[in-house]
Amino acid sequence: MRVSLIQLAVDPAEPADARRARAARLVREQRTSDLVVLPELWHIGAFAYESFTRDTETVAGPTARAMAEAARDAGVWLHAGSIAERPEPGGPVFNTSLVLSPAGELVRTYRKIHRFGFDQGEAVLMSAGTEIVTVPLPETTLGLATCYDLRFPELFRALVDAGAQTLVVPAGWPERRREHWTLLARARAVENQSYVLACGTAGTHAGVPQAGHSLVVDPWGAVLAEAGPDEEVLTVDLDPAKVAKTREEFPALKDRVLGR
Numbered sequence: 175m176r177v178s179l180i181q182l183a184v185d186p187a188e189p190a191d192a193r194r195a196r197a198a199r200l201v202r203e204q205r206t207s208d209l210v211v212l213p214e215l216w217h218i219g220a221f222a223y224e225s226f227t228r229d230t231e232t233v234a235g236p237t238a239r240a241m242a243e244a245a246r247d248a249g250v251w252l253h254a255g256s257i258a259e260r261p262e263p264g265g266p267v268f269n270t271s272l273v274l275s276p277a278g279e280l281v282r283t284y285r286k287i288h289r290f291g292f293d294q295g296e297a298v299l300m301s302a303g304t305e306i307v308t309v310p311l312p313e314t315t316l317g318l319a320t321c322y323d324l325r326f327p328e329l330f331r332a333l334v335d336a337g338a339q340t341l342v343v344p345a346g347w348p349e350r351r352r353e354h355w356t357l358l359a360r361a362r363a364v365e366n367q368s369y370v371l372a373c374g375t376a377g378t379h380a381g382v383p384q385a386g387h388s389l390v391v392d393p394w395g396a397v398l399a400e401a402g403p404d405e406e407v408l409t410v411d412l413d414p415a416k417v418a419k420t421r422e423e424f425p426a427l428k429d430r431v432l433g434r
């Protein structure tokens with residue numbers, strides 16, 4: 175199973191429509207992949223708080239439409255990262271991930287459960303999701319999480335209990351906490367004996383330099399590929415059978431005592 179993580183640069187000087195067109199072009203270039211992943215809130219920037227309630231969309235809006243066409247043209251499963259979703263005019267805004275099929279259909283959405291910012295930014299401007307979301311693909315079952323969610327192991331355990339084998343984490347993670355990003359991505363892979371596809375952004379927006387360093391981690395915790403700081407596409411061939419093999423050969427998940 176071939177996966178491509180598109181570590182997109184988010185530059186405030188680039189209009190959102192131009193970035194959508196560029197992201198769509200990059201998705202179309204991944205036609206040899208089975209699954210393509212984009213980062214969190216790439217249409218506005220994960221730290222561009224002033225955009226959170228201003229530049230909102232629905233799941234039928236311009237980002238979703240551009241991504242549906244790109245997924246269909248490339249014939250790939252597409253985790254299109256997340257958008258600032260406002261389902262109803264004047265209603266709450268969610269940080270919502272979109273998963274599209276190779277036919278360009280929106281098959282699942284995930285609303286980020288843990289909002290970042292303590293008492294500012296996302297934590298006050300957006301509403302929290304409540305639903306654990308998995309997506310069965312032909313080769314693996316995805317478990318969905320977003321950025322700050324990476325710090326909450328109980329979410330990932332719940333995803334594994336719901337059948338997840340490949341944990342997908344779009345993010346807009348800052349450079350100043352890059353060590354946490356790589357450490358936590360590997361920890362979530364090891365403790366859940368799952369692949370982790372962690373896809374961040376590049377560049378600087380809202381004055382916050384982004385970490386880049388997207389990574390693909392295998393169920394044993396080995397980093398199969400890691401990006402640098404700039405815009406880059408990481409393409410990796412995964413062996414979906416490795417999840418069951420790892421869980422069978424080192425059955426730590428079966429030894430759980432609490433929370434079963």
Ligand SMILES: NC(=O)CCC(=O)C(=O)O
Nearest residue numbers: 220290321322346348351
């Ligand atoms: N967009 C985010 O969720 C940022 C998370 C973050 O900066 C951190 O957990 O550290």
